[in-house]
Amino acid sequence: MPPTVLIMVNAEIRIELKKGVADPEGANTKKALELLGFKGILGVKTVKVFSMELDMSAEEALAACEEMSRKLLANPVIQSYKIELK
Amino acid sequence: MPPTVLIMVNAEIRIELKKGVADPEGANTKKALELLGFKGILGVKTVKVFSMELDMSAEEALAACEEMSRKLLANPVIQSYKIELK
Amino acid sequence: MRDLMLDLKLAKKRDVPFSLYDIDIFSASDEELKEISSKLGLNLSLQEMKDVRAYFQSKQRMPTDVEIQSIAQAWSEHCCYKSSKVFLRENIFNTPTTDVLSKGDAGVMNFDDDYAYCLRIESHNHPSAIEPYGGAATGIGGIVRDVLAMGAQPIALVDPLFFGEPDLKEVPAGTKLPKYLIKGVVGGIRDYGNRIGIPTVAGGMFFDKSYTGNCLVNVGCIGFLRKDKLLNNSVKGVGDVLILVGGKTGRDGIHGVNFASAELHERSEDESRGAVQLGDPIMKEPTIHACLEANDKGLLSGIKDLGGGGLSCVVGEIALAGGCGAVVQVDAVHLKEEGLAPWEIWVSESQERMMLAAPKENTEAILDIFKMWDVPAVVIGEVVDEQKVTLYYKNEIIYELDLDFLTKGPEYCRPCAEAEDIPKTAVKKPQIPGDLSSVLLSLLSDPNVASKDWVIRQYDHEVRGNTVIKPLQGDVSHPGPADATVIRPLPGSCRGLAIAIGVNPWFAGLDPLKGGKSAIDETCRNITAVGGKPHALTDCLNFGNPEKPEKLYEFREALKGIGDMAKALNLAVPSGNVSFYNETTYGSVLPAPTILGVGIVEDIRKCVTTDFKDEGNPVYLVGK
Amino acid sequence: MDTKDIKVCVLRIEGTNCEDETNEAFRMLGASVETIHLKQLTSDVSPALRRSLEDYHILAFPGGFSAGDYVRAGAIFAARMKSALAGDLQKFVESGKPVLGICNGFQILVELGLLPAMGKTMSDFPQSALYTNDSARFECRPTFLRHDNRGRCLFTSQIPQGKVLMIPSAHAEGNLKFPSDMQSKYLEKLEENDQIVFRYVNPNEDEVSYPWCPNGSISQIAGICNEGGNVLGLMPHPERVMFRFQHPDWTRSKECPDGAGDGRAVFQSVLDSVKKSF
Numbered sequence A, B: 001m002p003p004t005v006l007i008m009v010n011a012e013i014r015i016e017l018k019k020g021v022a023d024p025e026g027a028n029t030k031k032a033l034e035l036l037g038f039k040g041i042l043g044v045k046t047v048k049v050f051s052m053e054l055d056m057s058a059e060e061a062l063a064a065c066e067e068m069s070r071k072l073l074a075n076p077v078i079q080s081y082k083i084e085l086k
Numbered sequence C: 001m002r003d004l005m006l007d008l009k010l011a012k013k014r015d016v017p018f019s020l021y022d023i024d025i026f027s028a029s030d031e032e033l034k035e036i037s038s039k040l041g042l043n044l045s046l047q048e049m050k051d052v053r054a055y056f057q058s059k060q061r062m063p064t065d066v067e068i069q070s071i072a073q074a075w076s077e078h079c080c081y082k083s084s085k086v087f088l089r090e091n092i093f094n095t096p097t098t099d100v101l102s103k104g105d106a107g108v109m110n111f112d113d114d115y116a117y118c119l120r121i122e123s124h125n126h127p128s129a130i131e132p133y134g135g136a137a138t139g140i141g142g143i144v145r146d147v148l149a150m151g152a153q154p155i156a157l158v159d160p161l162f163f164g165e166p167d168l169k170e171v172p173a174g175t176k177l178p179k180y181l182i183k184g185v186v187g188g189i190r191d192y193g194n195r196i197g198i199p200t201v202a203g204g205m206f207f208d209k210s211y212t213g214n215c216l217v218n219v220g221c222i223g224f225l226r227k228d229k230l231l232n233n234s235v236k237g238v239g240d241v242l243i244l245v246g247g248k249t250g251r252d253g254i255h256g257v258n259f260a261s262a263e264l265h266e267r268s269e270d271e272s273r274g275a276v277q278l279g280d281p282i283m284k285e286p287t288i289h290a291c292l293e294a295n296d297k298g299l300l301s302g303i304k305d306l307g308g309g310g311l312s313c314v315v316g317e318i319a320l321a322g323g324c325g326a327v328v329q330v331d332a333v334h335l336k337e338e339g340l341a342p343w344e345i346w347v348s349e350s351q352e353r354m355m356l357a358a359p360k361e362n363t364e365a366i367l368d369i370f371k372m373w374d375v376p377a378v379v380i381g382e383v384v385d386e387q388k389v390t391l392y393y394k395n396e397i398i399y400e401l402d403l404d405f406l407t408k409g410p411e412y413c414r415p416c417a418e419a420e421d422i423p424k425t426a427v428k429k430p431q432i433p434g435d436l437s438s439v440l441l442s443l444l445s446d447p448n449v450a451s452k453d454w455v456i457r458q459y460d461h462e463v464r465g466n467t468v469i470k471p472l473q474g475d476v477s478h479p480g481p482a483d484a485t486v487i488r489p490l491p492g493s494c495r496g497l498a499i500a501i502g503v504n505p506w507f508a509g510l511d512p513l514k515g516g517k518s519a520i521d522e523t524c525r526n527i528t529a530v531g532g533k534p535h536a537l538t539d540c541l542n543f544g545n546p547e548k549p550e551k552l553y554e555f556r557e558a559l560k561g562i563g564d565m566a567k568a569l570n571l572a573v574p575s576g577n578v579s580f581y582n583e584t585t586y587g588s589v590l591p592a593p594t595i596l597g598v599g600i601v602e603d604i605r606k607c608v609t610t611d612f613k614d615e616g617n618p619v620y621l622v623g624k
Numbered sequence D: 001m002d003t004k005d006i007k008v009c010v011l012r013i014e015g016t017n018c019e020d021e022t023n024e025a026f027r028m029l030g031a032s033v034e035t036i037h038l039k040q041l042t043s044d045v046s047p048a049l050r051r052s053l054e055d056y057h058i059l060a061f062p063g064g065f066s067a068g069d070y071v072r073a074g075a076i077f078a079a080r081m082k083s084a085l086a087g088d089l090q091k092f093v094e095s096g097k098p099v100l101g102i103c104n105g106f107q108i109l110v111e112l113g114l115l116p117a118m119g120k121t122m123s124d125f126p127q128s129a130l131y132t133n134d135s136a137r138f139e140c141r142p143t144f145l146r147h148d149n150r151g152r153c154l155f156t157s158q159i160p161q162g163k164v165l166m167i168p169s170a171h172a173e174g175n176l177k178f179p180s181d182m183q184s185k186y187l188e189k190l191e192e193n194d195q196i197v198f199r200y201v202n203p204n205e206d207e208v209s210y211p212w213c214p215n216g217s218i219s220q221i222a223g224i225c226n227e228g229g230n231v232l233g234l235m236p237h238p239e240r241v242m243f244r245f246q247h248p249d250w251t252r253s254k255e256c257p258d259g260a261g262d263g264r265a266v267f268q269s270v271l272d273s274v275k276k277s278f
């Protein structure tokens, strides 16, 4: 049996709210921080990142992440996504 | 009245689960992707990012983010945080 | 991987292709015995270590690391109630047994001719003080497993919570801000309870500065079952196999019980990482269904939940309860990650796991059910006649303990005395204040009095569609707090269960005996107020360090109050929980004897609520 | 067709958790209901467990947290369904059979593209989103819904237009959103197609504000249907108010406690329309 080679890519899919979509969680976090006495916070936004270890080439990883985002991870009505290989 | 100058820093606080802490969110996302037919996924971790606009100097921002993470945003028992200015 | 053995010179690696050590306790001096206990995280006293030594001397062999770890689990305060058992026996175990069907992981009570309900409450204090979100969530997970282990469908959750003052802005090192804890605990209960679809219907929020370093998180669960489906947490006998189901086993939650059985201190954060977990409700939800389906089809002999002590406690207990022992293949356990030492597998407290005992011939049918629900299930051992547990790992015997020795942990009658140095302050009668409206306003805005609506509404208190009297009652535009909640557990029937909480730490702190009594009194009045008849009680006793005589005294007195009151009212207390060591470097907590009560409502259509209904209705005061 | 011959499929995956009461709502009105797992429609289960979508007359997606909703509410269930059953589902809807989505079920229908599905039975990508409530919190509370449908929706045929019902809500993500550049166009279109079914109103019915609209939904929309009127999604839970004694303030009312609750009409309407047309 040929040895199995594990190619590993680290990919990050970053899901952000589109411009103009209010971020209630960010707003809540801002409020909580201010109640704790923090000053000078102009805005807080929350971003969700899926960090993946993939057993494939960089090229395949990009394509897979693209498809994952379209099929599951982002809703285009409110979210945009960005893929980054590390 | 002297004009108010707005110094703005963009800071990102990135909160991750420490190694060894089971991540049900990542595990359930991985399972869902696999059920959709994606292959070669070795692991999925979810990372939470707070992206902040702060009205302060870079130095102050670093200190503030550090304190925010310790006091409210992260729990050192299971999470690690990383602060980045942009 | 951290190898606890490396720096222990009395540990001798056995010549096998995995991690296994024989611990030479025979040649150990007293100092070395203490060192073994502390280095291995056993939390056993010198005398306990000597008892262990005596046992192995009689067996003429050294213990393995697996055995000694397992004994430490079984003998922890959390598992064997070594400081409280004498008092429980005296006051609680002899309470009335009217309508009690079983006292197991949860107490089971008669509901009607065909059905029963069960109840249990537990603390998850230390994990929540360290990691509030995960600690509270896994608390809910654990209490749900207790109810499930009786063969019951969980139908309601309750969550009495105790925190430091919410406005506090600075706290000592190693402690978390009350606000952070509150947000985390409520979030954990919300996300876990809502996700598994069990309504959180009652609870409480109590604020006092004594809880700042050590919040109390009590979680209770009510279950419902057909009487002929009642399971006891036990094997039926030889011919049964043991099937481990649910989540996989990992390094998480190792030494959780030892952590629960010691005081928190500044470094607890770092030392306790292993004991903290997040919980996976989406593994639990199908596990509930699968266990209930297997039970419904009559395939099971018994179920037991894996909580404190993990496999190490559950295997011995489920076997011994049926008068038997067990042989287990530890390498059959399904793991989250590779490289776990056998002792780690044996004591891991990974969440969302249950142990099933079933006749061997039912194995395939059971595994099929779990496969359908995508829940892992593996046969790990079988029941044997002799009351002994034997473990194999890769064909090597790594463990062989008599259950009589393992499960009959030590029992203490520790010194117990009222504190002397605290002078009894004469109670001062309050002056009637002049400016009543400002007093009223400050009273209403006190966190202990103000509406808990912001918490209650984050919990789905109506899922399952059976919450007929809700935690917030009255006119929908101006709802007020309920005294008790009512559930209609059986579609098509009008018989109901009223659920309420009672506790007052300020009373209990001043006078533990009366504090214990008043908790029951409050619970019963709450139940009566919706039209229920008090029927069963369960308690969660949160106290300080029992090695301090004055703390143990508080415990004993409160317990006596509870026992006396239950007997006087002829109410059963078929389950309960003790949580000691609720202390921080700057003081012990106010004692909190929490009571969860359940009442029977004959006809839910006759329930009443606290709100005034119509202008001109008369108002009566009853009692004295 | 007799009510007892109407076959209802209540569909679940791990984390679905309102299936018992949804099942019970149809059952108590006389239908034949089966709760099944998605796997029974899609993958290799034993022949005894295997089911086919076309054998049912009504499909219901109950509430809960499918697969934990860790990615986004309803997204995982929808993606799994779409990848394995898109064709069957499309056929089911096109044959005029009713599909109901309550709470998480509504989120699933939106993620599937079955709602609002303007111009198509099932859009390739979601045309809307049910996003985090404005309060950023889970909200479990009584809500009042005004029935605004002019007659298209099969699930509300027995509810007069303008009637207000108390149907409770319990969700963290119920904030209906359209692409920001298309909001008014979509709204107009929905109105024109008679796709708006329920709107949140205050108990006194004048203006609408938090918490009576618990999520900040556009135009206070609580439920919409497709152009055919046979697919309904709504955030509040009609299955939780089948009886009066399930209402939050029933002890204040003079009505009989075990009379019909406000949610019953939704189930009754759809069963009657199936009875008539199949």
Ligand SMILES: Nc1ncnc2c1ncn2[C@@H]1O[C@H](COP(=O)(O)OP(=O)(O)O)[C@@H](O)[C@H]1O
Residues within 6 Å of the ligand: C159, C160, C161, C200, C201, C202, C203, C204, C205, C450, C451, C452, C455, C456, C459, C470, C471, C472, C481, C482, C483, C484, C485, C501
């Ligand atoms: N943390 C909580 N979780 C769930 N229910 C709660 C919680 N806190 C309060 N409740 C419920 O809200 C109602 C009122 O509680 P509370 O304001 O503490 O009333 P009381 O003054 O009667 O103790 C009760 O039904 C109680 O069970």
